[in-house]
Amino acid sequence: MPMKRMTPMLTLLTGSALAAVLFTMSAQAAPPAPQFRAGAPAAPASPDAPSPGAEPDGPAPTGEAADPGAQPGVQPGATPPAPSEPAAPPPSGPPSVDGTWTGRLDGGATIALTVRGDRATAYVCDGRSLEIWVRGTVTGGVLDLSGADGATLTGRIAGDRATGEVTSGGRTWAFTATATGGDAPALYRATAQVRDAGIDGGWILLPDGTQTGVVTWNGRPVSAPPLDPAFGTTIVDGVRITAEPVVPGAGTGG
Amino acid sequence: MAEHRRGGPRATIDAGPTVRVEMLPDPFADPVPSRVPRASLLVPLLVGAGVTVALGVYGRTHPPTGIAVNLAGFSGPQTVKVWLGTGAAFFAVVQVLSALAMWGRLGGFAPSWAGAAHRWSGRVAFLLTVPVAVHCLYALGFADADLRTLLHSALGCFFFGVFTTKMLALPKPGLAGWVLPVVGGVVFTALIGVWLTSSVWYFTTFGVHR
Numbered sequence: 001m002p003m004k005r006m007t008p009m010l011t012l013l014t015g016s017a018l019a020a021v022l023f024t025m026s027a028q029a030a031p032p033a034p035q036f037r038a039g040a041p042a043a044p045a046s047p048d049a050p051s052p053g054a055e056p057d058g059p060a061p062t063g064e065a066a067d068p069g070a071q072p073g074v075q076p077g078a079t080p081p082a083p084s085e086p087a088a089p090p091p092s093g094p095p096s097v098d099g100t101w102t103g104r105l106d107g108g109a110t111i112a113l114t115v116r117g118d119r120a121t122a123y124v125c126d127g128r129s130l131e132i133w134v135r136g137t138v139t140g141g142v143l144d145l146s147g148a149d150g151a152t153l154t155g156r157i158a159g160d161r162a163t164g165e166v167t168s169g170g171r172t173w174a175f176t177a178t179a180t181g182g183d184a185p186a187l188y189r190a191t192a193q194v195r196d197a198g199i200d201g202g203w204i205l206l207p208d209g210t211q212t213g214v215v216t217w218n219g220r221p222v223s224a225p226p227l228d229p230a231f232g233t234t235i236v237d238g239v240r241i242t243a244e245p246v247v248p249g250a251g252t253g254g
Numbered sequence: 255m256a257e258h259r260r261g262g263p264r265a266t267i268d269a270g271p272t273v274r275v276e277m278l279p280d281p282f283a284d285p286v287p288s289r290v291p292r293a294s295l296l297v298p299l300l301v302g303a304g305v306t307v308a309l310g311v312y313g314r315t316h317p318p319t320g321i322a323v324n325l326a327g328f329s330g331p332q333t334v335k336v337w338l339g340t341g342a343a344f345f346a347v348v349q350v351l352s353a354l355a356m357w358g359r360l361g362g363f364a365p366s367w368a369g370a371a372h373r374w375s376g377r378v379a380f381l382l383t384v385p386v387a388v389h390c391l392y393a394l395g396f397a398d399a400d401l402r403t404l405l406h407s408a409l410g411c412f413f414f415g416v417f418t419t420k421m422l423a424l425p426k427p428g429l430a431g432w433v434l435p436v437v438g439g440v441v442f443t444a445l446i447g448v449w450l451t452s453s454v455w456y457f458t459t460f461g462v463h464r
Contacts, residue, residue, distance in 0.1 A: 005425035006425075007373065008420075008421035008422070008424040008425055009421065009422075009425075011376070011377050011380060011421055012418060012421045012422075014377075014381065015380055015381060015384050018381060018384045018385070019384050019387070019388050022384070022385055022388040022389075022392075023388055023392060026388065026389070026392045026393070027392075192399065193332075196393075196394055196397075197332065197393065197394075198393075233460070240332075240333070240460075240463075242460060
């Protein structure tokens, strides 16, 4: 045998030792999982649940995964929320209210509400430390959304105006929002992949070109740096974060 | 391994004159005498399968932390992994080429250092994959969110299993001629599959950057 007997074994042992060292270092670097989960105010339910549905790109479950280039959510300019939507396909019957509304809470925070079929997702953030994700249903223009820690959003959509109330952490704000009109996505959230890596983030891109957002970094909310809407990316502490337009009803996405 | 040649119902297949010659204490000897002719691949295959299953079970049951150690110089754990994996894929290609040279399948190009190049490129490739796998297993776990992540998870576990099989099979004397090329080819295929479903996917999705 050309190969000495020991060397393959040494290779395996070296690899195992390296793995053991890295596991140990990782165990020291990572906070205990449950604590980390609880710390993320916006998405306690998401780290596990979202995997299937968290890609807000509609046609996710089928072949798309096999086609690396076909992650539509990454190119907001393309066509993200518009086309096929297996989860909630038929805008059953009467008036479809698909669209996105942005506006303000009376407390000053910004809200974005996006509706697809009978599903809605809304995001409230103050650009500094407050962020609330809620999702739920739209029935005949009536909004009924809920989120983590008992957060709720109720209200109604009438044409290009949406009004209602947001309740979270024992506080209630009234909101008014107007339709963005256009197809451009206004609400982005960190991709499932990014969220799996321990970072969550939401961005509202207002029609006037300004944007606001909050990134939850290891369970701590911080002001989000601007998102580059062409690529859906931003850099936080040197780490590149990717976000996708939120599509309501795509599983637990958004 | 010397024991493989010892008597038994099927010993006639390999009843060479070397029977019972190797009586040195063999650290890798299979404690249970195998009845399989030639050098047995049973133990390497079993251990490799065990490694594969163990990694998969760990990845599935360990709650993903979302966090693991990072390397300096990269923008984040994702890009570190993407580039380490790409490095491993590069050395995997070197593996194939150097193996071809070793076996004289590159025409006249069969330098004496092909064997050394093969061994060292393999070690480097393997060691490059380890931090990636640790991060995957520790921070993310076995995922089946879509076809890509499922394929990646399954192939990743399989890669380390079949690599273990290869390493355990290598020192065995009297392997059939096809064994190492086939196992090596499977290792290569698995690694490239892992790479395609991670690094290449990342590059085509997010662009090539550090």
